[in-house]
Amino acid sequence: MTTLSEAASKRLLARHGVAVVDERTADTPDGAVDAAVELGFPVVVKLCGPEIAHKTERGLVRLSLTDETAVRAAAEALLAAAAPQDGAVELLIAPMLPGARELIAGVTDDPHFGRCVMVGMGGILTEAIADVSFRLVPIDRVDAEEMLDDLATRRLLGPFRGEPAVDRAALVDVLLALSELAQHDPNVRAVDVNPFIVVDGRPVAVDALVEMIEMDAEPG
Amino acid sequence: MSAADPRFAALFDPRGVIVAGASSHPGKFGFVALHNILANGYAGPVFATNRDGGEILGVHAMTSIEELPHGAADLVFVCTPASANPGLLRACAAKGVRAAFVTSAGYGEAGDAGRRAEHELVALADELGLLVAGPNGQGVVSTPSSLCAQIVAPYPPRGRIAIASQSGNFISSFENYAVHSGVGVSRAVSAGNAAAVTVPDFLDYYASDPETAVALAYVEGVAHGRAFFERIRAVTAQKPVVILKGGTTSGGQRAAASHTGALATDDRVFDGACRQAGVVRAATVEDAFEAAATFATQPRPNGPNIAVVTTAGGWGVVAADAIGRSELHLVALPDDLRATLDEKLPPRWSRNNPIDLAGAETRDTIPEVLDLVVNHDEIDAVIYLGLGIQSNQARMMRASHFFPDHGLERIVAYHERQDARFARAAADASAAAGKPILTATELAVTDPDNAGPRSVRETGRLCYPSANRAVNALEHLWCDARFRRRRARTG
Numbered sequence: 001m002t003t004l005s006e007a008a009s010k011r012l013l014a015r016h017g018v019a020v021v022d023e024r025t026a027d028t029p030d031g032a033v034d035a036a037v038e039l040g041f042p043v044v045v046k047l048c049g050p051e052i053a054h055k056t057e058r059g060l061v062r063l064s065l066t067d068e069t070a071v072r073a074a075a076e077a078l079l080a081a082a083a084p085q086d087g088a089v090e091l092l093i094a095p096m097l098p099g100a101r102e103l104i105a106g107v108t109d110d111p112h113f114g115r116c117v118m119v120g121m122g123g124i125l126t127e128a129i130a131d132v133s134f135r136l137v138p139i140d141r142v143d144a145e146e147m148l149d150d151l152a153t154r155r156l157l158g159p160f161r162g163e164p165a166v167d168r169a170a171l172v173d174v175l176l177a178l179s180e181l182a183q184h185d186p187n188v189r190a191v192d193v194n195p196f197i198v199v200d201g202r203p204v205a206v207d208a209l210v211e212m213i214e215m216d217a218e219p220g
Numbered sequence: 221m222s223a224a225d226p227r228f229a230a231l232f233d234p235r236g237v238i239v240a241g242a243s244s245h246p247g248k249f250g251f252v253a254l255h256n257i258l259a260n261g262y263a264g265p266v267f268a269t270n271r272d273g274g275e276i277l278g279v280h281a282m283t284s285i286e287e288l289p290h291g292a293a294d295l296v297f298v299c300t301p302a303s304a305n306p307g308l309l310r311a312c313a314a315k316g317v318r319a320a321f322v323t324s325a326g327y328g329e330a331g332d333a334g335r336r337a338e339h340e341l342v343a344l345a346d347e348l349g350l351l352v353a354g355p356n357g358q359g360v361v362s363t364p365s366s367l368c369a370q371i372v373a374p375y376p377p378r379g380r381i382a383i384a385s386q387s388g389n390f391i392s393s394f395e396n397y398a399v400h401s402g403v404g405v406s407r408a409v410s411a412g413n414a415a416a417v418t419v420p421d422f423l424d425y426y427a428s429d430p431e432t433a434v435a436l437a438y439v440e441g442v443a444h445g446r447a448f449f450e451r452i453r454a455v456t457a458q459k460p461v462v463i464l465k466g467g468t469t470s471g472g473q474r475a476a477a478s479h480t481g482a483l484a485t486d487d488r489v490f491d492g493a494c495r496q497a498g499v500v501r502a503a504t505v506e507d508a509f510e511a512a513a514t515f516a517t518q519p520r521p522n523g524p525n526i527a528v529v530t531t532a533g534g535w536g537v538v539a540a541d542a543i544g545r546s547e548l549h550l551v552a553l554p555d556d557l558r559a560t561l562d563e564k565l566p567p568r569w570s571r572n573n574p575i576d577l578a579g580a581e582t583r584d585t586i587p588e589v590l591d592l593v594v595n596h597d598e599i600d601a602v603i604y605l606g607l608g609i610q611s612n613q614a615r616m617m618r619a620s621h622f623f624p625d626h627g628l629e630r631i632v633a634y635h636e637r638q639d640a641r642f643a644r645a646a647a648d649a650s651a652a653a654g655k656p657i658l659t660a661t662e663l664a665v666t667d668p669d670n671a672g673p674r675s676v677r678e679t680g681r682l683c684y685p686s687a688n689r690a691v692n693a694l695e696h697l698w699c700d701a702r703f704r705r706r707r708a709r710t711g
Contacts, residue, residue: 127479133488134488150492
């Protein structure tokens with residue numbers, strides 16, 4: 001079993017129709033600065049690689065970088081923080097997305113039920129609040145709609161703090177895409193998208209992790 | 221095992237029953253089983269075996285199955301020790317027996333040797349073409365055949381709820397509720413160790429059983445969760461299935477690198493699978509029985525819009541609170557209905573929903589109001605509160621030293637007649653409108669002989685012990701109807 005890097009995970013999701021943040025990879029601080037200029041400030045810079053699972057805990061995510069100097073300093077520090085066991089690493093540069101709401105969605109492989117798809121309220125309290133809903137893969141559109149209705153805090157999917165309501169159809173499409181990915185690619189064992197940030201009502205994947213059972217090459 | 225498997229007919233509607241290992245000692249299961257079959261009106265021939273022969277409860281005890289006329293019985297109820305069972309089952313199969321219910325312990329629950337014996341039992345069942353329920357189960361009940369082949373009590377009244385349980389004592393619990401409420405049971409079976417026949421096998425049978433309107437199951441472990449739900453989904457396509465699951469708080473949380481995996485506890489995944497398969501998941505034992513009893517006795521709601529009819533304010537307020545916490549909707553009282561009720565009622569009624577009659581009712585008010593409310597297009601179901609309060613007073617009068625003088629006898633009879641009438645009116649109006657009317661009062665448990673709850677029982681419906689529990693039951697009904705509607709399913 002192995003995990004895809006964050007960038008590869010998001011590429012896989014994007015190919016299945018999930019909206020992911022428009023991001024760039026770079027190997028050097030110069031490359032990171034060029035990417036940030038191209039994307040526009042403020043940006044996020046992360047260190048990522050197939051062996052790095054818990055970036056936040058290791059301080060490998062730098063948020064709200066507002067100029068070239070800050071990006072360069074962050075990129076240098078992150079590359080210096082890479083440990084030998086991290087293997088091949090790269091820098092990931094993405095725009096800071098404005099959005100007050102975070103969602104989580106994913107796929108897990110349950111020992112009794114097999115592949116399951118999940119949606120819930122995301123953010124730092126995700127596991128403490130555990131307002132989530134599961135279904136067995138495959139799901140249909142009605143199942144996906146009902147998963148959203150299961151959430152105790154489903155009111156947060158409505159208009160919220162000056163932001164429009166979450167585009168339910170877009171969110172349902174995400175869940176259907178995850179179900180389809182899990183159903184048709186038996187090599188995909190688990191998917192974790194945490195968080196989706198809701199931008200103008202649409203969920204955009206900001207961080208993602210895909211676990212593969214075995215991997216020779218990046219899957220299609 | 222297919223739903224059409226004729227061996228289930230031998231288990232639930234046998235043409236003759238053998239109690240193997242019948243005992244003359246009234247404390248032994250082998251006696252209790254024979255007693256319970258004989259005492260509850262089973263009409264077919266009943267046979268017994270006992271090593272020492274003799275007569276037990278008027279039944280000649282055969283020392284060997286060889287004595288049994290071929291084809292006289294198709295069900296054997298096994299109370300013999302596990303070691304005797306292979307020989308017994310072979311002999312029974314040779315005499316035309318198609319199904320066995322095995323109560324014997326000493327199988328899968330009893331260590332390595334027991335597990336081996338259980339594997340051998342299953343292999344033998346396959347070889348003989350015998351349907352073997354159990355082992356280590358408490359029995360089978362089938363009211364259409366007046367069959368009470370179980371080593372627990374009670375024998376429930378006939379009805380339309382079919383029960384399958386991984387715990388034999390929950391069979392007894394649900395049967396106790398059936399006796400108390402009067403809402404009866406079609407079939408009930410304890411799966412025991414479920415060596416060969418599992419809870420989904422029984423539910424399959426119930427799905428096509430014309431005696432059954434709703435299936436009720438108690439489960440603990442669900443080892444092959446996906447296969448379990450794929451089968452249950454086929455059952456819910458035909459009939460509602462209510463499941464009570466034990467062990468929901470045991471966690472089962474996985475050590476996982478991903479957030480999704482860490483959040484995937486057994487209970488959350490089970491709950492999602494229930495919702496996906498259209499299973500009505502009950503929270504408690506009473507919720508499970510009451511949900512099943514409601515499916516068995518009430519029409520299905522076409523929508524979530526509920527009206528509460530109450531004879532006193534506080535009860536209505538609490539009912540409204542419970543509705544507010546549910547998937548149901550306390551509908552705003554339609555203007556035309558308000559105008560109609562204004563013509564019927566003195567001005568102190570609530571003029572809103574809950575429809576609080578505020579003690580303003582006269583002789584015919586309640587039947588008339590129930591009828592008007594349940595027939596309104598914007599109302600999908602009604603909860604009726606306040607039945608039995610006058611009979612409660614009547615009870616005190618009847619017990620007092622003033623009775624029967626001072627007009628007490630007459631007023632007591634009037635109150636009891638009225639409450640009986642109201643209970644019938646609720647059932648009749650509901651049946652005529654094809655919409656649920658649930659009657660709730662704590663008298664259902666505090667004084668079940670009160671004319672109100674007693675008369676609800678006589679209509680065949682459940683008298684709910686509180687407004688909250690009526691709301692819970694109605695919510696289950698609505699969620700089931702909504703599930704079917706969204707998927708264009710019937711059943």
